[in-house]
Amino acid sequence: MTMIMKVEKLPKLFEEAAPILKALQDNGFEAYFVGGSVRDLLINRPINDIDIATSAYPEEIKQTFKKTVDTGIEHGTVTVIENKQTYEVTTFRTESEYQDFRRPDKVTFVKSLTEDLKRRDFTINALAMDANGEIIDLFGGLEDLDKQVIKAVGNPSERFHEDALRMMRAVRFQSQLDFGIEQHTKEAIIEHHELLSKIAVERVRDEFLKLGLGQGFKKGFASFIDFKLVEQVPVLNVYEAELRRLLGINFLPANEVAFWSMIAVCCQLSLAKIRKFLVQWKNSNKVKEEVLAIVELFDIMMVKEPTNRQLYHYGLTTLLQTIDLMRMFGEEVNATLLVDCYDQLLIKSRDELAIDGKILIEDLGLRPGPAIGQILYEVEEAILNHELENDLKAIKNYIELGDFHE
Template sequence: MTNIRITEVFTQAMPVLEKLEEAGFEAYFVGGCVRDLLLERPIHDVDIATSAYPEEVKETFAKSIDTGIQHGTVTVLYGGSSYEITTFRTESGYQDFRRPDKVTFVQNLDEDLKRRDFTINALAMNRQGEIIDLFDGLGDLKRRVIKAVGVAEDRFHEDALRMMRAVRFMSQLSFSLEEKTRQAIINNHELLSKISVERIREEFVKLALGKDSRQAFKDFLATGLSEECPGLAGKKDQLSVFTDLKAGPDDEAVFWSLIAVLINLPADKISPFMRAWKNSNAMNQQVRQIVVAFDLLSRGEESDFDLFEIGQENLEAALKLAGLLGKPLSSQVLLDRYNRLPIKAAGELAIDGQWLIKEGIKPSPELGQLLRKALEGVVSGQVENNQAAIAEFLAI
């Protein structure tokens, strides 16, 4: 065991451990919060493991919520904060390669730590600040490696999503994969197909936006994980460009746009691809708009009205995408052109459909055509944005 300086988030939670111990139970901080404390990374909440059974936890604290009581987790409200407290447990029988068929509560911290995914996440800390390290997680933190607890093949058969978590942690922590863990992913990557796309997407996006995404992406491809992902099978060569970028993406929509461009998705195939990944309709639409804008800007054929239709957010995203791909677009020139547009939104046009009706235009396709003509005229600088000038321009 080793000692570490305890930070504020742990100090605030210390009374929870004290209360459990006063009631006769063992209690420890466990998992990612301990890892991040040792790595001096930001910590937003802490996880607590205890020898107390869920009902005993509820009896110890006045306020609690049964957030996952069947798996031993109770959320306790204490001192103005909420804390997830989970009973020491073992797990067995993973028929769906994700969730255990059976959870057994135990009284031993060692047994609880054995079920965890990676050595750096199998660390515990007591309220004296002593670190309990059964699997040399501290050594792996120093060596900056992601290593499975025990037999890697067993850990991935228990939960196939752990393979994606491995490369995600590589990206977020700038760690490398321990060789036996890497080989186990290569041997078992097909199991990822058993996992819901939503869970895979969550890890994939975290990987992409991590500080060392390019190296992690290289292992995402090399281990075969990409072959089990929607729309990416057989695309290793195209996707390998990601690993050679000068920088990784820092925005989710830009990331998906980058993937779409790398695998040469035509505009009409972007939405089906995004839907296959279970992305939101809003994200689907934004990515399609960014890719279309990027293609247009890359050809250098954009008019002022094109810039108007692209809009500032998508223009900036398309320019980010171009920067990632090393495309020599004149970003500042394009942004300056956009900023000089007379109006930035259709709602700023001096006329609308009601005004045209008052001027004698009946509701019809012609009305929509006149509105668009007015909008194009104002944006392109052919006519000033006032009702009199637009009326003359439209000859009504």
Template sequence: MRLAPLPHEFEQAAPVLRRLSEAGYQAYFVGGAVRDALLHDHIHDVDIATSAYPAEVKALFHRTVDTGIQHGTVTVLTENGQYEVTTFRTESTYQDYRRPDHVTFVRSLREDLQRRDFTVNALAMDHTGQITDLFDGLGDLQRHVLRAVGQPEERFHEDALRMMRAVRFQSQLSFTIDPATETAIAHHHDLLKKIAVERINMEFVKMLAARDRASGLATFIATRLNEACPGLAGTADQLRTMLSDVPMPLTASASVWLRLAAALQLDQAAVGPFMRAWKTTNEERRQVKGLLPTLQKVAAGTADAWDLYNAGPDFLTVLLPVAQQLGIASAPWQARYAALPVHTVGELAVHGGTVMARFPQLQGPHIGAVLQAALRAVVAGRVANTEPALLEYMAELPEIKDGQH
């Protein structure tokens, strides 16, 4: 099979392949970029595999970077972009279910492709668009099936993260998983505990952020991968509540964690420990902890203007997508947020200096308390956001009236 016309991303990188080929080496585009091109999906990083050894690659190109030289990867810099060029290789035994003890550079494309995870990722394409398919990856693409290359048990013992990659691809590509591959995941799900949480986190978030996440999540539960993940042992029933969500992708990782926290019925106190176990960022934890009560109020229809104000821009970018997955119409809530008199304290018509000049008897923390009371009154619509109206309102506050006696 030949892919024609060649997508722009490959045309840009084709001179690298041609240079390697002219020097007598084999060179191919490999991996997810080839798969996505055949599926007419967005093409991400273009990777190149070659029979040339790293030193031979470096001798052919003027500008290179040793990005992973011990594993055979050299980044070639061209006027069109930068491309990772990796030597064909085989891998030894995997003592930790994550990394091979050592790699061996080879000249054989077959030996290189047979170590890859799934058949749809084991396709190679030359600079003319000619596809090399040694494991029926094209057939699996047509059937929308994810099947491990060779024996799935071997692939998962080499790198147990491949089990998470399977359910992630299932969600992203809307594929089914080959029965033998799924059975192997179920049998070996406990191997996932050998993998660094940060690596599991990346695949997990991508799975739950995808439009067809229900399919990947269903397999994640059925194969008991959840039992090997931080804080998810024994949560199959709670996770199943997410299977009926409205299909739509999530663009913010915090939205993924917010939806998960809601499904697990975590309270604010439990969010921090749970997310720390997943090695999430401080910002993600802040967002989820702050937004969880507001999401619960939105779901109940009881969120008020102050809840929306406190959520800030995260209300639109993080919380509302989760609400939409729960089947809650977002337009009315977007309108309510847009209609807030102010969205930040900086928009308030008075500031600390104004208050101090008008009420010189106020000291330290009382100034902040007066401003906070004024802000809440403006957000609630009880006071107009003008300096005269706010100063009149403040004059009646206990902090000021009491100080006048």
């Protein structure tokens, strides 16, 4: 049954995009805001971007607007540039069979909003809104939003066979929205969880990370384990018991690096295994190195307070993230003392050192080579231990007295 309600006052983001819908309508086409932006508007969540669906075919979209880019035209998506803003406008479409559980064999453009919405994953994402703020709900999405439940559109088994990633999206939305999952949808995920193995790890990673940073993390993560999705992902499939520990933590990870660090510590992975794990999950080298630094410092702090050299080496950002990680796992840590110790360091990086290799060679007559690095290291050490001021004259005297000349 079709349900219609009206949003009386549209946020600025929608007001600015309304002329796109009206231009399409003026040319005889239907056009609506669709998907997550409509959902988030109704539950007062932040909206980052909006999607527009229309009965116009891609070429008709391009004829309607002066500036367009063919961003995904084979799937019916054209980017419209209007008032220095970009809007993705997609033709109503339906999809054929999915032979690989992730891509449709064929996309067919249609003129029906109903056909377009019925192919979407969950009822709360199958909502449309026109330029006047009228919400069109064909599949009970408004009721499910009110009940705070994630429910597949139509037959959940069919939706998950079309795209098995939708099973991960279900638990991701559960975490982000702190909603429950409808019984038949849950049963279908458990029944078809093995299909997740067909999905590229990059796509799974994106959903898993969003799950990990959601406000309802414990709820979504419990479902990720209980629905057997954990069995179909790299490395973590053998750490189910360890991962359940995360359901008892008191702090949530603040960012991507914190999330992967939490997983690594929870599973008690060695540094070598962490490196391999992060590569298998298609993380960037930057993320990999930051996670390794946090876990290294975590291991140090579990045994003793870090030295000045270690505080200098890891830096403040890593120190603060490690403190957060220790608190997540209920470990005692004197954060104020550690941050004070860091603040009292006379230098925070080698760039702040009052001397460099060039000065050692030109002013002190030292020959280029490995000895230069060793001298700079010992100077750093003396400054970090408050045995030497970070002053060029004092450092030169220190080197002269220390008989560093070759």
